[in-house]
Amino acid sequence: MTTPLTGARMRERRLLLGLRQADLAQEAGISASYLNLIEHGRRNVTAEVLARLAAALGVEAEALTGASSGALAEDLRAAAGAFPDAAAEIARLDDFASRFPGWAALVAALHGRAATLERAVAALNDRLGHDPHLSAALHELLSALSGVRATSAILVETEDLSPDWQRRFHLNLHKDSERLADGAGALVAYLDRSESAAEAGIAAPQDELEAWLSARGWHLPGVETGDPASVQAAVRTIGSAAARQLAEAHLVRVAADAAALPLGPFSAALAEIGPDPARLAARFSAGVLSVMRRIALMPGAEAGLVMCDASGTLLFRKPARGFTLPRFAAACPLWPLFSALARPGMAVGALLDTPPPAGARFHALAFCEAELPFGFQGPDLRTAAMLILPAPGAPGPALPVGSTCRICARDACPARREISILGTAAERGFDSGANSV
Amino acid sequence: MVQRVLLIEDEPNIAEAIGFILRRDGWEVVHLSGGDGAAEAARRLRPCLVILDHMLPGMSGLDVLAGLRGDPATAALPVLMLTAKGLPRDREAAVKAGATRFMTKPFANAEILAEVRALAGRD
Numbered sequence: 001m002t003t004p005l006t007g008a009r010m011r012e013r014r015l016l017l018g019l020r021q022a023d024l025a026q027e028a029g030i031s032a033s034y035l036n037l038i039e040h041g042r043r044n045v046t047a048e049v050l051a052r053l054a055a056a057l058g059v060e061a062e063a064l065t066g067a068s069s070g071a072l073a074e075d076l077r078a079a080a081g082a083f084p085d086a087a088a089e090i091a092r093l094d095d096f097a098s099r100f101p102g103w104a105a106l107v108a109a110l111h112g113r114a115a116t117l118e119r120a121v122a123a124l125n126d127r128l129g130h131d132p133h134l135s136a137a138l139h140e141l142l143s144a145l146s147g148v149r150a151t152s153a154i155l156v157e158t159e160d161l162s163p164d165w166q167r168r169f170h171l172n173l174h175k176d177s178e179r180l181a182d183g184a185g186a187l188v189a190y191l192d193r194s195e196s197a198a199e200a201g202i203a204a205p206q207d208e209l210e211a212w213l214s215a216r217g218w219h220l221p222g223v224e225t226g227d228p229a230s231v232q233a234a235v236r237t238i239g240s241a242a243a244r245q246l247a248e249a250h251l252v253r254v255a256a257d258a259a260a261l262p263l264g265p266f267s268a269a270l271a272e273i274g275p276d277p278a279r280l281a282a283r284f285s286a287g288v289l290s291v292m293r294r295i296a297l298m299p300g301a302e303a304g305l306v307m308c309d310a311s312g313t314l315l316f317r318k319p320a321r322g323f324t325l326p327r328f329a330a331a332c333p334l335w336p337l338f339s340a341l342a343r344p345g346m347a348v349g350a351l352l353d354t355p356p357p358a359g360a361r362f363h364a365l366a367f368c369e370a371e372l373p374f375g376f377q378g379p380d381l382r383t384a385a386m387l388i389l390p391a392p393g394a395p396g397p398a399l400p401v402g403s404t405c406r407i408c409a410r411d412a413c414p415a416r417r418e419i420s421i422l423g424t425a426a427e428r429g430f431d432s433g434a435n436s437v
Numbered sequence: 438m439v440q441r442v443l444l445i446e447d448e449p450n451i452a453e454a455i456g457f458i459l460r461r462d463g464w465e466v467v468h469l470s471g472g473d474g475a476a477e478a479a480r481r482l483r484p485c486l487v488i489l490d491h492m493l494p495g496m497s498g499l500d501v502l503a504g505l506r507g508d509p510a511t512a513a514l515p516v517l518m519l520t521a522k523g524l525p526r527d528r529e530a531a532v533k534a535g536a537t538r539f540m541t542k543p544f545a546n547a548e549i550l551a552e553v554r555a556l557a558g559r560d
Contacts (some may be wrong), residue, residue, distance in 0.1 A: 142542050142543060143448050147450035147451045147454065149543040149544070150455065150543075150544070151453075152545055154454055154458065156547070169453075172450040172453060172454070176450055297508035
């Protein structure tokens with residue numbers, strides 16, 4: 001079933017990927033004008049066209065129609081978290097979503113839109129304050145304008161101006177007016193060029209890169225076939241320069257991974273040994289982090305991957321189905337990722353349970369590598385990674401973890417930083433699972 | 438006695454216009470097109486005030502101002518700062534660095550003349 005919000009979600013997703021309407025329409029085999037009508041909720045879309053558009057956007061069709069109740073619930077929780085003073089009845093979230101699916105989808109869409117716009121405002125503020133081109137262009141215009149104003153005032157107000165001075169000031173006026181015209185033209189051209197970047201700038205660069213990778217199934221075949229030109233061409237379609245730069249750095253890493261761990265032999269070894277990054281690294285004489293990245297970014301891989309630096313900032317987020325990764329807030333401090341971060345070179349593995357009601361079990365494998373770019377005196381630069389492998393039904397005790405405190409249901413968690421906006425377990429009507437170890 | 442104004446401005450047309458206005462008003466104007474050597478020139482020329490552009494090639498207006506304020510011979514010299522930047526933080530930076538007055542480009546000729554007269558105590 002499509003709703004007016006289906007189009008809005010398509011537009012959001014398209015902009016996140018930095019695609020123009022014409023590009024998406026072509027990929028989905030429809031006209032750009034038809035896509036425009038769909039995006040504005042003026043045309044319904046058939047299941048077949050919806051499937052093609054969803055494929056082109058790298059999402060499930062349900063994510064566009066809002067039929068994916070899990071995703072909707074996550075979005076609603078995030079919306080409630082953004083406005084805790086509104087005291088939204090989190091415990092009755094499912095009730096709300098099932099009784100008023102349209103309104104629930106609207107709340108989720110508006111929250112997404114608000115977050116997008118907040119990022120756009122932050123990006124534009126940054127730009128006004130720190131963009132050297134804009135600052136230099138405005139300075140040039142104001143300088144030329146100052147010359148014009150001072151000189152023209154002299155010409156108008158000085159009745160006994162000698163012919164020599166008149167000629168001199170006329171010449172200055174002419175030069176400054178030319179400079180003003182050139183400066184204004186350059187400024188307009190610069191702002192025109194920035195328009196597409198500003199539209200793409202609605203997403204944080206990391207979000208933009210991850211959406212781009214997600215749309216490609218997190219795998220870049222051109223890297224494997226030694227055809228970097230095709231990948232480079234694809235990178236150029238990314239909207240913002242900042243995200244393109246992140247993508248370039250990602251390409252360098254995955255190309256090195258591909259060279260050290262060729263797809264065929266690596267797939268065979270993975271089937272033989274299983275997803276043990278340490279043993280696979282030993283087999284190929286490669287780095288453990290490279291192996292973890294390779295496992296997560298294989299074609300069709302179900303594994304999630306999250307990487308962070310020494311500050312705990314998440315540098316890379318590929319989610320595994322059912323394991324939510326925080327987009328804006330700091331992650332759950334119980335993740336093995338952070339245990340590994342404190343102990344470079346040590347393997348940290350654990351079974352993890354995500355919070356109810358949608359709780360699922362995962363096997364997490366974390367590892368940290370340290371480099372010494374500042375020499376022996378340090379400090380060392382650490383990068384930690386955690387591979388998230390779905391492990392439904394795996395036996396044994398599991399560590400109850402979450403995504404981020406704000407939307408985590410575990411009331412009695414000793415690692416809690418701030419109260420959850422989800423209310424107590426009793427209010428929600430299910431066990432928080434905090435004592436499942 | 439003709440009073441001397443030291444004008445430090447890298448834009449030639451603006452410098453010419455300001456110089457013209459001030460000279461017609463009876464001031465002697467010495468023009469420097471950059472900040473290098475400006476503090477030393479101020480000490481040597483003993484102007485009654487300095488008109489100083491904020492954005493100069495090489496040494497910035499704020500650097501020149503710091504040099505003037507750090508030298509006992511020029512520490513109390515009135516300085517009128519000109520800038521194309523009108524942001525409050527730039528004004529604060531100029532005042533903090535010791536600018537006596539602050540004027541944002543584009544300025545009116547009458548305004549700059551009035552400021553110069555006031556700073557030199559001619560009014």
